[in-house]
Amino acid sequence: MYSKKEYFRHISLFIITFVCATLAGGEWLYGRSLMSSENPLTWPYFIKSMAFSIPFIGILLIHELGHLFTSIYHKVKSSLPFFIPFWLGFIGAPSIGTMGAIIKMKSMVSSRKKFFDIGVAGPLAGFIIAFGVLTYGFTHLPDSDYIYEIHPEYLEEDYNPDEAAALTIELGDNLLFWTMEKVLADPEKMPDMGELIHYPYLFAGYLALFFTALNLLPIGQLDGGHVIFGLFPKSHKKISLTFYSLFMLFAGLGIVNPFMETSYLLIALPLYIGFVFICFRKTSLSLQSKWALVLSIVMLQYSISYFYPHAQGYNGWLLFGFLLGRVLGIEHPPVIDGSPLNGPRKALAWLAILVFILCFTPQPFQIS
Known part of the structure; x- marks a missing residue:
């Protein structure tokens, strides 16, 4: 079905992505980088960092295999999973080792049911594994003094977190993560969201929920778009456009506001309006309707x-x-x-919508 060249390409990308995720795991978990001379990522720490990369990349793999096996079942030609490596440690910037993974459809999907089956299989398969990883992570938390092994400076009398941290990354909550924490975790061992990056199973599970929700957004050709297409055959276009508009409304809230200096606002406002218009440019709306929608979004953001x-x-x-x-x-x-x-199938569709609601994090990464 697939050529040796295809197998080589996809397996190579998978291995490179796994290595990149492990390198990123070393940076997040232990503050050790391959490029650092003060805190180098040694081979023992590389092995320990696989506690992050194995569950994280494994969940992404299960997600894509869900799509792949379902497309094979429906006799729809598709590629093997494309893993996208993305590591920025060589310039000292934070990254998670990957930008995700995709499969490409090589033949036409002829029916609504096939689109739905292929679309919903991936996120539900990945979600089941992510739920298991988080369950293990919450029920097997290390002792509360574990954080001092990574940050011994916290024990120093003159330690000031405001002066010590040049960059702070705090993970935002979602309904599922918050609920599992309250039900499963020992409160005395549970870290705050700013320290979660040092706990491999929790961090890997959190990122898996993030990618699951991202794929289940009920927009266009995302997995969630396939779900909406199947569940609402007559109104899926309106639902997709409405949700995308709300998504952009929330995303850009605060970009332009009446408290900016007038000289800056006169430059930023038309540029931002142009950006939003470009985002809506490919919709099937008339030109007049596109401009009306874009200006309405920006005016509403400004008013809020x-x-x-x-x-x-x-x-x-x-x-x-x-x-x-x-x-x-x-x-x-x-x-x-x-x-x-x-x-x-309708029951599965509503289940997928529930999974999206549980997993979506409005502000996933808060950097200060």
Whole structure:
């Protein structure tokens, strides 16, 4: 089915991604970098860092295999999983070793049911494994003094966290993570969200929930878009466009506001309006409707900032919003067989929507 060249390419990308994730794990877990002379990532620490990379990359692999095996079952030609390595340790910047993984459809998906099956299989398969990893992580927390092995400076009398930390990364909560913490974790051993990066199973599980929610966004050709396409055959376009608009509204909240200096605002406002328009440019709306929608979003953001000055979205979503609008698309392709989903598939669709609600983190990475 696949050539030796394809196997070599995909396996090589997987191995490179795994190594990159392990290197990133060493940086997050132990503050040790391959490029550092003061705290080098030695071979023993590289092995220990696999406690992060094995569950994290493993969950991504299960997710993609869910898509792959379902596409094989439906006789839809697809590629093997493409893993995307992404490590920035060589320039001293934080990264998680990968930008995720994808499979590419090589033949037309002819029916609504096939699109749904292929789309929903990945996130549900990955979610099951992620849930298991988090369960293990919450029920096997190390003693509370574990953090001092990584940060012995915390024990120093004159230690001042505000002066010591040049960069602080705190993970945001989602409903599932918060609930599992309250139900499963020992409160005396549970770290705060700013120290979670040092706990490999919790960090790997958290990132897996992040990628699961990202894929289940009910937009366009994402897995969540396939779910909405199957569940709401007549209104999926409106749902996708509405959710994308709300997503961009939240992402850009605070970018432009009435409290900026006038000279800066006169430059930033038209540039930002242009950016948002580019994100909506490929929609099937008329040009007039696109401009009306874009200006409405920006005006609403500006108004919210006026009445609620402390309201802040998550600007980190803007890049993903751009990729959705310009690359992935926010409209689902049509199919030849538009037959509606049966009862069991509808139940799975609602389950996928519930998983999205439980996993989505509005502000996943808070950097200060």
